Amino acid sequence: MTLEPKEIKSTAEGNSLAVGINSEVASCIGVKPEEIEWSHSFLEVIADKTRYGHGFTLKTEKYPQGFVKIAKNKICRAGLRREMTGLHIAKKLGVKTVSLLLSTYLETTSGYGVIFLRRLNHDEGITIPNNEALATAPRELGAIAAKFILRSTGQVVPINLSADEKAALNRNDERNSSPESFWRIWSQQNAEVLKPEFDEIRDRLVSKATLLRIINKAEFDIRPFVDAPVQTGRDFLIHNDMTPNNIGFPHLDKPKEETTLFDFEYAGATDNRFLALCTDLGNYYGRLWPNPAMQEDFILTLLDDSALCPPSERLKMAQAFVVFGTFYMAQFAMSPAHYNHQMSIELLKRLQGNLNKLKDRSVACKLA
Secondary structure (H helix, E strand, O other): OOOOHHHHHHHOOOOOHHHHHHHHHHHHHOOOHHHEEEOHHHHHHHOOOOOEEEEEEOOOOOOOOEEEEEEOOHHHHHHHHHHHHHHHHHHHOOOOEOOEOOOOOEEOOOOOEEEEEEOOOHHHOEOOOOHHHHHOOOOHHHHHHHHHHHOOOOOEOOOOOOHHHHHHOEOOOOOOOOHHHHHHHHHHHHHHHOOHHHHHHHHOOOOHHHHHHHHHHHHHHHHHHHOOOOOOOOOEEEOOOOOHHHEEEOOOOOOOOOOEEOOOOOOEEEOOHHHHHHHHHHHHHHHOOOOHHHHHHHHHHHHHOOOOOOHHHHHHHHHHHHHHHHHHHHHHHOOOOOOOHHHHHHHHHHHHHHHHHHHHHHHHHHHO
16 A cells, blocks of 8 residues: 555554654655555554564666565564575575665664565565465475575574674574573473373374373484584574565476575574574474475475485484474464464374374385
């Protein structure tokens, strides 16, 4: 929508600053105020109802169609700075991302953070905006995602980053900031899923004894990777929000199109490559719950891909990502009252089966 002054004022609960902020953002990125088409998130971010505001710019002589993202509070402004840093690092590493129309993070005169990117068009590839779209997505996208993530996350961060770039990267995500924090998250998520109050729901899907056996085996398998000594001064890139809606896929009949990664607002770094991989691959696996076929292709591709690790370790790692992703995501919606409760149901229901599929594929590969 293109916002008229009276519309902004009335829709934003009387916030008369909205018109001025629209002009400030336009001036900041070098377009006219009327050339920005804002979503309602613009009004909500001004009213402190959401974290980020989004808008699109029309094609001009200076720019192609653009995507504007703004933030008001300090934490979200830091997220925008981190997003720009992640995009720059990804480009240095050869990871395909959205193009930058302005290469730096900016702030308006009233303190709103702004970044300006090229808009992605639907004819450039496949995007998965929500779970409804994910449920019907082609299963082949699972394999594409696995290969792409393995060549994006866990890459060594360039050593020639500026002090500001280094400071912008998130090093406080407990899934990967240290072995101690990882094991703390591991214990917390498992304990949440295994709470006695969820026994009746959970036991209809998989027995508690089976879950404990799965947890103990996975913990035994990955402890050497989690607790391994690290090389001082070497960090690995983590996206920290690796989800189906943050990857743009090529059309299956257009193999020359490239896969694209976006939304780097949580981008971080860790000195442990396994924790980087476990965070992003585990999270992506869990988020694939609406599409069992795509989820299956995703994990089997991890097992087959030499970019993951040596063959002798690949089954342990792939199974660990399944276990971590299952418990990490399932913990949030174990209560039947939760709007996303079906996610926990589907993840727990498929856990043993997907672990068996990985084991069967591994055995078949050894026999081949």
